[in-house]
Amino acid sequence: MIKKISFINIFISIFVFLMVFFVIMGKPVAAATHDDINLVINNEQVAADVMPIIQNDRTLVPARAVFETLGGNVEWDQSNYMVTVKYDNIVVILKINNKVATVNGEEKTLDVPAAIINGRTMIPARFVAEELGFLVGWVDSTRTVTITSPEKPEEPPVITGSVTEVLAEKGNSTKDNTKVTIQISEPLKSVGSYSTSMLTSPDRFVLDIKDFMVDSKVSDLIYDQKDSPLSAVRISAYNKNDVRIVCDLKEATNPVVDLSKDGKTLTISFRTLTTYFNPMEDGKLVVMLDPGHGESTAGKRSPDGSLREYEFNRAVADKMKNVLEAKGIEVLLTVNSDSDSSLSERCASANNSDADIFVSIHANAFGNGSEWTSPSGWEIYYFQGSVVGNQLAKDISSSNFPQIGIYNRGIKTTENLYVIKHTSIPSVLIEHGFYTNAQEVELLKSNEWRDKVASYNAEGIMKFFNSYKK
Ligand SMILES: [Zn+2]
The missing domain is CATH 2.60.40.3500 (Immunoglobulin-like)
Structure with a gap:
């Protein structure tokens, strides 16, 4: 019985001891009732994984969660148990369990030192925040710590x-x-x-x-x-x-x-408006005709040698000149002999003249030049993006077809034909058919067909000019 009572007494004693032990040991943590302290940073509730606690009437807050939210920089030095908080040129250094902190190197004494709680570095909110220039408040009714960035005065405009x-x-x-x-x-x-x-x-x-x-x-x-x-x-x-x-x-x-x-x-x-074109501005209409190539140009002849391209080009240009002059148009030529001129010389003579438009006269070729090939037809080029060049090409094309009786390869645009690229006035280049095509070369050699294309080209040019006459 005694033994029994002793056993129960010992049991109760141990139980009471353990209760007291846990209560005492648990007290520092339990007293810091961190579960009911709210944290509001710049008017927004913040949920950190470790919430603020109160120790000796001082609030400790998780360093990183709070001061990085405020835009500061928080560094932890594990070997020295030291936390550094930087904001706006101010550096606060705290050591765990040490009441001496430094602010920009100057020592200051804390009421409550920094501590490690649940693996987080907790630092005294008011001290650190106020040293860094933040405003700290405490709302007792809601047990809320508020930390607020100071209102920065609006920078006055810097007018230079x-x-x-x-x-x-x-x-x-x-x-x-x-x-x-x-x-x-x-x-x-x-x-x-x-x-x-x-x-x-x-x-x-x-x-x-x-x-x-x-x-x-x-x-x-x-x-x-x-x-x-x-x-x-x-x-x-x-x-x-x-x-x-x-x-x-x-x-x-x-x-x-x-x-x-x-x-x-x-x-x-x-630069000049791309749609702007007024050939009548100087009171006269001037066409620069450009008969391609020359007597000395290599190749540029039919496989049987019966047609040289330059000769066709010159013949058509001369015929166009006659037709246009009869209609009161002034006609200039980029070359005035059978010899060739460089492409840049041809462009320069157009750019340095009063010419309103530039029309280059050619015939086409396909293959190696030594044998007849099948490609055939008429085509006209204007410089890519040129609204006025496009209109000129349309007017010349529509007056030629279907009257000239060959395949219409159409109106084409390119950035890569030298003479239409380097002339500063609206420019087109006409390929009148293929001298490498056995049937088409007969048309190209025919004086009647040359008359035909020359007059239709001239008619297209007149149609183009007429749209600018008021
Ligand atoms: Zn040519």
């Missing part, structure tokens, strides 16, 4: 200069048809001080100058020239401290922007 003058004027060439000149008071440091963009519907070219303002004397302007893609320039303040210059355009075209050496003049150069 002003736009003092905006002009639009005529340029000197088709690539520089219209110049918009922007004068500014202070030099732009680099090409990065401005940016450009194209906007569509309607087409606009936009130039933004950073950290600039507009002088009150600068006003919007209308630009009214038939051959210019520009129609108006509008200048306004944009994005608080930028200047936006909007060029209203008649067509989408990418201008060239140039910043002067002194950084104080921006020039926007627009």
Whole structure:
């Protein structure tokens, strides 16, 4: 019985001891009732895997979860049990279980040291946050710690200069048809001080100058020239401290922007409106005819040697000249003899003349030139993207067909034919049939057929010109 009672007593004693032990041992953790403390950072509730706890009336918060959310940098040094929190040039260093912290190297004493709790580095919220410049609050009713970034005062705009003058004027060439000149008071440091963009519907070219303002004397302007893609320039303040210059355009075209050496003049150069063409502007209509090749050009003859291409080309050009001159058109030729001229010379003579259009006369070939081949037909080329060249090709083609009686290979466009690429006026190149085709070469040799194509070509050119006569 005694033994029995002793056994029960011992059992109860151990039980009570263990209860007390657990209560005592558990007390520091249990007293930090971390499950009911809320954390609000910059007005948003934050759920960290370890929530804040209160120790000796001081709140400890998980270093990384809190201060990285605030935009700081948190580093943990395992060998020194040290945590470093950086924000905005301020460095706070805390050691675990050490009441001395340093702030930018200066020692400060804490009420409660940093601690490791559940594997997380917990640091005193108010001390660290306030040293880093954050605002710390405590809402007792909801047991909430609030940490808030200070309101940064809005940076006043930094204006580095002003736009003092905006002009639009005529340029000197088709690539520089219209110049918009922007004068500014202070030099732009680099090409990065401005940016450009194209906007569509309607087409606009936009130039933004950073950290600039507009002088009150600068006003919007209308630009009214038939051959210019520009129609108006509008200048306004944009994005608080930028200047936006909007060029209203008649067509989408990418201008060239140039910043002067002194950084104080921006020039926007627009090329001539691609749809602009007014052959009547100087009161006369002038055609430059370009009979291809020459007597000395290698090859360029029928397999039987009965036709040289240059001879056909010249004959047709001469006939066209007669027909066109009879209709009051001025006709120029790129070559005036049987000899060949380089392609660049041919283009130069067109570009340096009053010619309104350029028509290159050729016949076609296929194969190695020593034997007859089957390809046949008529075709005409214009320079890719040329609206006016396309119209000229259409007018010449439609007057030739079906009257000239050969296969119509159609209207073609390319960027790779030298003479239509390097002439600055609307240009076409006509291939009148194949001298490597045994049937077609007979037409090419025939004076009647040459008369026919020459007059239909001339008729197409007149049709083209007539659409510009008012
Ligand atoms: Zn040719």
